[in-house]
Amino acid sequence: MSFTFQPIRVATGFDEEGTMVLDGEQRLVAVLVRLSDANEVAPGQWYLEAGFGRIDGGSHPTFSNLDLAQDWIGERVAHRSSN
Template structure:
């Protein structure tokens, strides 16, 4: 599975650096937000602000880089894809 990452500003109230994650059909599957360096829990990491379809749910993990975020998204969607 291949994804396209497109930068976007996200109005979270504090962390605005974001990435839209689009699938091969250019459908929005997730929005990631980079947590500020001042964040006390996960400074500089990428946070799953919103997931759509199979990525929607209670889990909002953080990732140290976008490659790890892509791996997680790929795994989640691969396990849910219809045969």
């Protein structure tokens, strides 16, 4: 599955560097925020701030890069589509 990443600032109160994740139909499926290098839990990682549709749920993982985030989102979409 193909996704588009579109940079955006996110008003989290801390880390603002973000990206919107759009599916092949240009629908918003997730918002990721890059945690600052000063973050104590996962410095420099990408955090799933919000998921929509098939990505919505209790899990808010972090990813070391956007490729891994894309893989995780793709697996969630594929898994939910097959159910």
